[in-house]
Amino acid sequence: MTSQRVLTGEHFINGDEACTEGALAAGCNFFAGYPITPATEVAETMSRRLPKLDGTYVQMEDEIASIAAVLGAAWGGAKSMTSTSGPGFSLMMENIGLGVITETPCVIVNIQRGGPSTGLPTTCGQGDIMQAKWGSHGHYEIIAISPSSPQEMFDFTIRAFNLAETFRIPVLIMADEVVGHTLERVTIPPAEKIKVINRKKPTESPETYLPYKTDSSLIPVLPNAGDGYRIHITGLTHDERGYPVPDAETQEILITRLINKIRKNRDKIIDYEDYFLDGAKIVIVTYGSSVRPALKAMRDLREHGVKVGLLKLNTIWPFAEDLIRKLAKKVEAFIVPEVNFGQIALEVERCASGQAFTKLISHPGGGIHTPQQVTDGVKKILSDLGSKRKKR
Amino acid sequence: MKQKASKKPDRHPKDELLREDRMPHIWCPGCGIGSAFSSCITALKKTGIDYDRLAVVSGIGCTGRVAGYLNLDSFHTTHGRAIPFATGLKLAKPEMNVFVFSGEGDLFSIGGNHFLHAARKNIDITVICVNNMNYGMTGGQVSANTPTGAITSTTPYGNAEVPLNLPSLAAACGAVYIARWLSLDVRRLAESILEALLKPGFSFVEILAPCPTAFGRRNSLGSALDMNKLYKENSVIRNGVHPDETVIEEGKKMVLGKFIDKERPTFLDRLSKTSELKSTAWPKKEMAAQR
Ligand code: SF4
Numbered sequence: 001m002t003s004q005r006v007l008t009g010e011h012f013i014n015g016d017e018a019c020t021e022g023a024l025a026a027g028c029n030f031f032a033g034y035p036i037t038p039a040t041e042v043a044e045t046m047s048r049r050l051p052k053l054d055g056t057y058v059q060m061e062d063e064i065a066s067i068a069a070v071l072g073a074a075w076g077g078a079k080s081m082t083s084t085s086g087p088g089f090s091l092m093m094e095n096i097g098l099g100v101i102t103e104t105p106c107v108i109v110n111i112q113r114g115g116p117s118t119g120l121p122t123t124c125g126q127g128d129i130m131q132a133k134w135g136s137h138g139h140y141e142i143i144a145i146s147p148s149s150p151q152e153m154f155d156f157t158i159r160a161f162n163l164a165e166t167f168r169i170p171v172l173i174m175a176d177e178v179v180g181h182t183l184e185r186v187t188i189p190p191a192e193k194i195k196v197i198n199r200k201k202p203t204e205s206p207e208t209y210l211p212y213k214t215d216s217s218l219i220p221v222l223p224n225a226g227d228g229y230r231i232h233i234t235g236l237t238h239d240e241r242g243y244p245v246p247d248a249e250t251q252e253i254l255i256t257r258l259i260n261k262i263r264k265n266r267d268k269i270i271d272y273e274d275y276f277l278d279g280a281k282i283v284i285v286t287y288g289s290s291v292r293p294a295l296k297a298m299r300d301l302r303e304h305g306v307k308v309g310l311l312k313l314n315t316i317w318p319f320a321e322d323l324i325r326k327l328a329k330k331v332e333a334f335i336v337p338e339v340n341f342g343q344i345a346l347e348v349e350r351c352a353s354g355q356a357f358t359k360l361i362s363h364p365g366g367g368i369h370t371p372q373q374v375t376d377g378v379k380k381i382l383s384d385l386g387s388k389r390k391k392r
Numbered sequence: 393m394k395q396k397a398s399k400k401p402d403r404h405p406k407d408e409l410l411r412e413d414r415m416p417h418i419w420c421p422g423c424g425i426g427s428a429f430s431s432c433i434t435a436l437k438k439t440g441i442d443y444d445r446l447a448v449v450s451g452i453g454c455t456g457r458v459a460g461y462l463n464l465d466s467f468h469t470t471h472g473r474a475i476p477f478a479t480g481l482k483l484a485k486p487e488m489n490v491f492v493f494s495g496e497g498d499l500f501s502i503g504g505n506h507f508l509h510a511a512r513k514n515i516d517i518t519v520i521c522v523n524n525m526n527y528g529m530t531g532g533q534v535s536a537n538t539p540t541g542a543i544t545s546t547t548p549y550g551n552a553e554v555p556l557n558l559p560s561l562a563a564a565c566g567a568v569y570i571a572r573w574l575s576l577d578v579r580r581l582a583e584s585i586l587e588a589l590l591k592p593g594f595s596f597v598e599i600l601a602p603c604p605t606a607f608g609r610r611n612s613l614g615s616a617l618d619m620n621k622l623y624k625e626n627s628v629i630r631n632g633v634h635p636d637e638t639v640i641e642e643g644k645k646m647v648l649g650k651f652i653d654k655e656r657p658t659f660l661d662r663l664s665k666t667s668e669l670k671s672t673a674w675p676k677k678e679m680a681a682q683r
Contacts, residue, residue: 030484032476051663056483058659061509065476068469068506072449072480075467080484098470225465225481226488228444232411232460234468243414244460244468 003052006191015153015180016041016083019109019173020049022157023081025194028107029055030078032069034062034088037121038177039111042083063088067095067108074106075233077224079161079198083109085177086119089128090135096170097136098235100258103212103220105164105199107157109173111180112288114339114365124177125365126288126339130346132172133317139255141262143269144172144317147179148291150186156314162197163269167261168219174316176339178289178368202229212254213240218261262318271314272323276302280309282378283327284335285348287313289368294337297374308378316344324351333357333381337369357381406433409443411463418457422616424575424601425455428522431578432458432493435585439489447490449478451503453529454603455495455522462493472503475510478517486660489589491518496598497527497535500556504536511565511594516658518588518595521558522575524603532606539640543610559635559651562596569595570635570652574627575602576620577648584650593658600627600646 006025013021020042023031031046033039043059050057056073060066066082073080084092089110099106114120115127128135132144143163147156157173164171200221202209206229212220223229236244237251262269275298277283286294291312301308311327313320324334324347333356336345345360352358361377363369410433419425436446443464450459452471459466465488469477474492482490492499499507499521510517526544527533533546534553541550562570569591571584581599588595602608602619613619623646630637631649638647 030480032480056663058479058483060476060479061505064473065479065506065509068473068476069480069483071469072467072477072482073484074480075465075477076481076485076488078480078484080480094470095473224485225447225467226444226485230444230463230465232466232468234460235470236468241413243411 005053006194007188008190009188011186011188012183013150013186014041014183015147015150015175016111017045018150018153018186019083019157019175019180020045021186021188022154023107023161024049024053025154025188025191026158026161027079027196027198028081028161029053030070030073030080031055031082032058032060032066032073032080033082033084034060034066036085036088038113038180039083039085039109041180042109042111063091064095067092067099070106070108071095071099071102071104074104075225079165081107081109083111085111085113086115086125086128087117089131093135094137097138097140099170100136100140100142101235102233103168103222104170105168106170107160107164107173108170109175112174112176120366122177123366124289124339124368126176126290126343127365129174129316129338129340129343132174139259141259142172142317143167143169143262143315144174145271145315146174146287146313148288148312149179150182150184152314153179154186154188158194158196159271162195165197165199166219167265167269168199168222169262174288176288201227206230210240211242212238214257218257218264266318269315269318270320272320273312273314274309275312276309277311277327279307281307281332282309282335282381283331284308284310284337284374284378285313285324285344286310286337287316287344290337290339293369293371294374296371297378300371300375301378306378306382313344319347319351321351324348325353328352328355331356332385333359335359335361335374335377335381337361337363337374337377339363339365339368357385406430406437409433409436409463411461414461417461419454420605422602422604423454424524424599424603425458425522427578428520428575428581428599428601429458429461431582432520432585434578434582435589438582438586439589441489445488447481447488449474449481449490449492451494451498453495453498453527454524455493456498458493472498472501473506474498475503475506475517475519479510479515482515482517483660491520491589493520494522495528496521496523496525496537496558500558501536507561508565511562511567511596513659514566514568514593514656516593516660518591518597520585520588520597520599522599522601523558524601524607526603526607528603528606532603532610539642541642542607544607545610555640557635557639558596558598559638563635563652566594566656567596567652568593568654568656571596571650572598572600572638572648574623574648575599576624587653591653593656
């Protein structure tokens with residue numbers, strides 16, 4: 001196996017492998033995980049690649065330990081990652097909350113499969129989208145991104161690390177089995193063309209330094225363990241010193257900042273691609289493995305003169321609220337195909353606020369939509385809208 | 393000498409490792425955690441390790457508050473998970489001396505699985521466990537180390553379960569250093585913590601500590617002083633005995649001492665050599681070849 005960190009060139013690999021290569025290109029040097037289909041290839045590739053790059057790969061006893069080790073390694077300064085699927089993602093929830101409140105940069109990959117419970121271990125689902133936002137207890141904001149192809153598994157994993165390092169938060173890569181297991185061409189650019197961001201380190205002397213004091217960015221600058229700052233990190237509500245202060249006032253200051261750190265920076269975080277939104281009557285809102293059938297449906301429909309556009313969400317949390325609100329004033333309906341019974345559709349509906357109609361095209365999991373299902377959904381809404389108009 | 397005295401006459405030599413701005417601590421008067429904590433500071437000072445190279449990780453509970461009071465890089469994590477956090481930190485930063493300080497409910501009831509595997513892998517960390525035989529923080533519920541028959545807030549008719557013997561468990565999992573002391577015996581305890589901290593590999597020190605507030609009160613064990621006396625009178629030092637002979641049960645004295653002190657390559661030692669480890673220990677090479 002090569003000792004080259006960035007495997008510049010053309011590759012024929014699956015999404016899980018592309019994700020690993022993206023992580024390595026972003027500087028990942030620590031991986032802790034536990035085997036689970038359909039995410040195992042991420043761990044397997046890491047176990048081959050990391051030791052040759054002076055990184056550390058460790059298989060832990062479960063997913064709780066995996067995410068714990070990932071946070072522990074991040075405290076030591078590592079760029080760390082774990083990968084899992086539904087059952088393991090559920091086990092990680094408590095410690096994800098610790099990562100949020102302690103503002104620890106790391107990346108968690110969820111190759112979603114059908115659930116609940118053991119569900120469909122080897123096939124696709126997108127049922128963990130709301131869990132990604134609300135799964136750990138308490139109220140917080142998170143960053144979750146959604147690749148739709150092996151190439152994006154590479155590209156977006158780099159971005160996930162950069163976002164984690166910038167905003168000091170666990171970043172979730174919410175891929176799915178189809179994206180993870182699709183084998184196709186992935187282009188890895190030269191190392192010097194890859195933008196890599198590393199966390200800031202404090203410059204103040206340890207005597208006057210306050211770990212959780214922030215400037216207007218709301219993002220703290222924290223040292224690594226061993227840097228001589230003798231920092232205290234706790235999951236308890238804490239003040240600027242990092243010391244536990246269990247009262248309502250400290251809670252308000254800390255949690256408001258943690259929420260605003262993401263909300264006020266959402267323009268820097270949210271990423272999407274749009275297709276034919278100008279003059280569109282109907283907009284398909286899509287992410288993950290649903291993107292391809294949706295794009296095909298859009299093209300077919302446009303060939304038949306239907307004014308349909310498409311919005312591809314590259315990030316799902318924070319949600320692209322402002323964009324949906326703006327679009328809702330111009331379009332008649334949103335169509336949301338997702339491999340669940342309505343999660344992002346709920347967000348779209350909330351932001352549309354009755355100004356445009358929202359139609360979910362659900363899929364129980366075990367596969368993805370056919371383009372025809374999406375096309376049919378669009379046609380159905382067109383006829384519904386038509387008959388509504390007639391009634392008026 | 394003179395200079396020191398004129399500077400800060402009331403400073404205790406252990407204060408440099410205390411987060412003084414966090415005092416007073418939350419522990420009850422007479423709680424065994426206090427002397428366990430103090431012994432740990434004695435040991436830390438004796439290691440000679442640069443304080444910036446030391447890190448402490450705790451879980452949740454009365455003992456879990458230790459991380460918050462030590463003036464080191466200190467991590468107060470989730471319930472039961474201190475060991476995997478420490479594992480990640482140690483593997484990412486091998487030059488640091490990482491130790492876990494937490495209670496038995498945290499480390500062995502909710503977090504037992506992590507102990508097993510960190511010991512088996514021989515992760516180079518030290519685990520210091522205060523065993524006060526119940527969940528003190530939440531008011532005294534039964535833990536995996538509550539003696540059979542003991543009264544706790546959730547075993548009002550007496551504990552029906554059998555407690556876990558921690559030295560046996562640690563030995564079975566491959567810990568390279570295993571000792572058990574009373575929190576009262578600060579000298580021997582500090583000596584053991586020091587040895588454990590300096591020992592390469594997974595080392596384990598169990599501390600039998602009275603919890604007068606929650607455990608003592610319900611079981612009519614008297615004041616903190618009475619409890620310490622009781623523990624002292626009902627224990628015996630037997631260095632080097634097989635860990636299986638250290639089971640705590642009625643009618644027997646609690647066995648204290650250093651039970652295991654052996655050498656075994658650590659996880660990182662082995663990891664760095666895996667590409668050279670061309671053979672497997674099992675199955676035998678010939679067997680593998682026959683397939
Ligand atoms: S409740 Fe028990 S263990 Fe907790 S501080 Fe009080 S005496 Fe110590």
